[in-house]
Amino acid sequence: MAAPLKSDRPVGAAQQPLAFPEPLARTHATAGEPVSILIVDDDEKTLRALAHLLGPLGQNVVSARSGEEALRWLLREEFAVILLDMRMPGLDGLQTARYINARARTRHIPIIFMTAHGSDVQRVFGAYAAGAVDYVAKPFEPDVLRSKVAVFVELHRARAEHVVQARARAEAEGIASTVSKLQSISDAALAHLDLEELVPQIVRSAADVFASDAAGLLLRGDEDYELTLVIGDEVERTRGEEELAPLQQVLARAIAGLTVNVPDLHALADLPGALGDGRLGSLIAAPLTGTRKPLGALFLASRDPHGFAEGALVLLNLGAERVAIALEHALSYEREKGLVEVLQDHLLPDRLPLVPGLAMAARYRPSERLAQVGGDWYDAIALPGGRLGLVIGDVVGHGVGAATLMAELRAALRAYALGAEPRSPADTVAALNTLVTTTHGRMVATLLYMIVEAEGTSLRFASAGHPPPLVVDERGDAHFLSPRVGPPLGATEAHEYRDFPAELAPSSTLLLYTDGLIERRGEVIDAGLRRLRGAVASAPTDLDELCEHVLAAAADGYGLADDTALVALRRLPRPTTVLDLTLPAEPHAVSAARRRLRAWLADMGFDAEQSIDITLAANEACTNAVEHAYAPSVSANFRLIAECSPTAVVVRVSDQGDWRPPRAKHGGRGLRVIRELMDEMQVHHAPAGTTVEMTKGWGQGARS
Numbered sequence: 001m002a003a004p005l006k007s008d009r010p011v012g013a014a015q016q017p018l019a020f021p022e023p024l025a026r027t028h029a030t031a032g033e034p035v036s037i038l039i040v041d042d043d044e045k046t047l048r049a050l051a052h053l054l055g056p057l058g059q060n061v062v063s064a065r066s067g068e069e070a071l072r073w074l075l076r077e078e079f080a081v082i083l084l085d086m087r088m089p090g091l092d093g094l095q096t097a098r099y100i101n102a103r104a105r106t107r108h109i110p111i112i113f114m115t116a117h118g119s120d121v122q123r124v125f126g127a128y129a130a131g132a133v134d135y136v137a138k139p140f141e142p143d144v145l146r147s148k149v150a151v152f153v154e155l156h157r158a159r160a161e162h163v164v165q166a167r168a169r170a171e172a173e174g175i176a177s178t179v180s181k182l183q184s185i186s187d188a189a190l191a192h193l194d195l196e197e198l199v200p201q202i203v204r205s206a207a208d209v210f211a212s213d214a215a216g217l218l219l220r221g222d223e224d225y226e227l228t229l230v231i232g233d234e235v236e237r238t239r240g241e242e243e244l245a246p247l248q249q250v251l252a253r254a255i256a257g258l259t260v261n262v263p264d265l266h267a268l269a270d271l272p273g274a275l276g277d278g279r280l281g282s283l284i285a286a287p288l289t290g291t292r293k294p295l296g297a298l299f300l301a302s303r304d305p306h307g308f309a310e311g312a313l314v315l316l317n318l319g320a321e322r323v324a325i326a327l328e329h330a331l332s333y334e335r336e337k338g339l340v341e342v343l344q345d346h347l348l349p350d351r352l353p354l355v356p357g358l359a360m361a362a363r364y365r366p367s368e369r370l371a372q373v374g375g376d377w378y379d380a381i382a383l384p385g386g387r388l389g390l391v392i393g394d395v396v397g398h399g400v401g402a403a404t405l406m407a408e409l410r411a412a413l414r415a416y417a418l419g420a421e422p423r424s425p426a427d428t429v430a431a432l433n434t435l436v437t438t439t440h441g442r443m444v445a446t447l448l449y450m451i452v453e454a455e456g457t458s459l460r461f462a463s464a465g466h467p468p469p470l471v472v473d474e475r476g477d478a479h480f481l482s483p484r485v486g487p488p489l490g491a492t493e494a495h496e497y498r499d500f501p502a503e504l505a506p507s508s509t510l511l512l513y514t515d516g517l518i519e520r521r522g523e524v525i526d527a528g529l530r531r532l533r534g535a536v537a538s539a540p541t542d543l544d545e546l547c548e549h550v551l552a553a554a555a556d557g558y559g560l561a562d563d564t565a566l567v568a569l570r571r572l573p574r575p576t577t578v579l580d581l582t583l584p585a586e587p588h589a590v591s592a593a594r595r596r597l598r599a600w601l602a603d604m605g606f607d608a609e610q611s612i613d614i615t616l617a618a619n620e621a622c623t624n625a626v627e628h629a630y631a632p633s634v635s636a637n638f639r640l641i642a643e644c645s646p647t648a649v650v651v652r653v654s655d656q657g658d659w660r661p662p663r664a665k666h667g668g669r670g671l672r673v674i675r676e677l678m679d680e681m682q683v684h685h686a687p688a689g690t691t692v693e694m695t696k697g698w699g700q701g702a703r704s
Helices: 044-057 065-075 093-102 120-130 142-190 195-211 243-251 310-347 399-417 425-438 525-539 543-555 586-604 608-628 670-677
Strands: 034-040 061-065 082-087 111-114 132-137 214-220 225-231 232-239 260-262 282-289 296-300 356-364 374-382 388-398 445-452 458-464 470-472 477-482 500-503 509-513 566-572 578-584 637-644 648-655 680-686 689-697
Touching: 034 044, 034 065, 044 061, 044 142, 044 689, 061 065, 061 477, 065 093, 065 296, 082 093, 082 142, 093 111, 111 142, 132 142, 195 214, 195 225, 195 232, 195 296, 195 310, 214 243, 225 243, 232 243, 296 310, 356 374, 374 399, 374 566, 388 399, 388 509, 388 566, 399 425, 399 445, 425 445, 425 458, 470 525, 477 525, 509 525, 509 543, 525 543, 543 566, 578 586, 586 608, 586 637, 586 648, 608 637, 608 648, 608 670, 670 680, 670 689
Parallel strands: 034 061, 034 082, 082 111, 111 132
Antiparallel strands: 214 225, 214 296, 225 232, 260 282, 282 296, 356 566, 374 388, 388 445, 445 458, 458 500, 470 477, 470 509, 509 566, 578 637, 637 648, 648 689, 680 689
16 A cells, blocks of 8 residues: 655644555455365375365365475465475475464464374474464364364354455545545535635645645636645646646546546646646546536645555545535535626616715625625615605525515615605605515515705604614714614515604714624624714714724624625705805706705805896706716716805806707707806816806805
């Protein structure tokens, strides 16, 4: 049997070098098969007589006419018992017995000496040390001789069966131990499905389990192959058709489903990395067979040519079957994860609406501990009248099913929120619950829907089993809006959800979130809520930085236990002498800009007549930016800046587009209207866009 392979890594008690059992020798009779009896005598008549006498035992009797001939028979066959004549010319019985007893393979065979001389009896007793177990005197008593031989035949059978069982048990235990270790690799892989980390883990474990100098995995991708090779403490990663083509040829049979034994790697050229630099001498490989297609090959390498025992391939093949299951599971997860991420990218807002007087930021983070993407989501909807709809939801389950259900709920809620008849948050959630109960008939999600009035002056919300919103004032003091919530969507058919009003002071921040932000296994939910309050107390002012800070605090030392969605909304303080708005180039944004400008002019002290003129002029400029600066399919913004001085107000409306001719015969009159309403007007065209600058004087001076 080949010596265990060496490894550069220390081998712990749980990773002892694996000894591969040799095949059982074909020297032991199975039940029912005749065994062999060797009779040794220089007299031909005695040999024939003994063969005839032992015939009724039904065994195979082999005759030898000298000690030398007997030893030659013992080199090629196993015998149950030897009948050995004491006196023979040349090598006599005593010398022959000593040779038999000196060999490890034959010393266990019982020897019965045969003698015809009374004086030989004393010599027989001295010969027991040479391996004799009994003697018989000539002439032989047939029944006595047969009985003696029969006893040793049965002992031989019993010993042979014991040896076979012991060797089979040792072989089975060795295989079971190895398979158990390789099973532990796949078990760990099933709980750790990131393919980039999984493959090196499998290769390292295979090298340790088999105590090999190196191990590798050639993984077949959609377009090319990738090699991961572990040799000692080194990990080599190679990708590319040209670089791996020679190795693909070597492992082609393994990739096709057969085992491969390469006894001399030095004879092969252009192998990648350590396989081709002379450090490794031999290789064995087994296929990684998936349910639909080959996945690649798992291989072991030794520094020595012919470095693997015959049984190594068998066990490696068994281990590769387990590894293939884990790899296929990981690949399936990668595909599903990619599909869910695509769905989420399309379903989560690509940008948040720009609403005067409000600032927003949002985040979605997948779980750092679970092996599946979940169904947490958020949405922000620009509603008529300058209002804003905010949605935060958590769908039961994970994967494609949860993402599909998330898409269904998102589309339905948007339809209810933007319908011809305005709905309150409670009515919207109730309608969504009715849809869920009639369609699915089971609990599917928690959800909170909130309507924020223009400029964030007030808000109303309804909750279907969702965690409470958190409000943080400008000093960092935080409190939860904790009304009595309704049941999750689908939990019950008939339920009246309630609207809950709340105020949002200037510079205050509102947080909506899913339970992944506050939940930890084995911890009550109140602990997570306290942790969130503590996190916002020390959070940065910038909303994007605040979101990152809160997520980091939730994951600190533990990781996010579930996927998490987070929305932060802040009511901006009213500006003093400057109003700066950036809005989407969409029709509804024009009215939002008009309302915000009107409120700012009132704060600045303009009377109603002046405010109307300025607002109408700005409305025309904003309309031009929306209608003429961009193509209909382009998503872009426009900007309104109003500055107040002691003698005048200057309003600038800018875009980043290229003005097109008016689309209708009645178009193009906006600039004339602006000139009539304002004291001065200038239009600045540039490659980066167009700015309309309007000035209106006022004689009262700035308001103190």
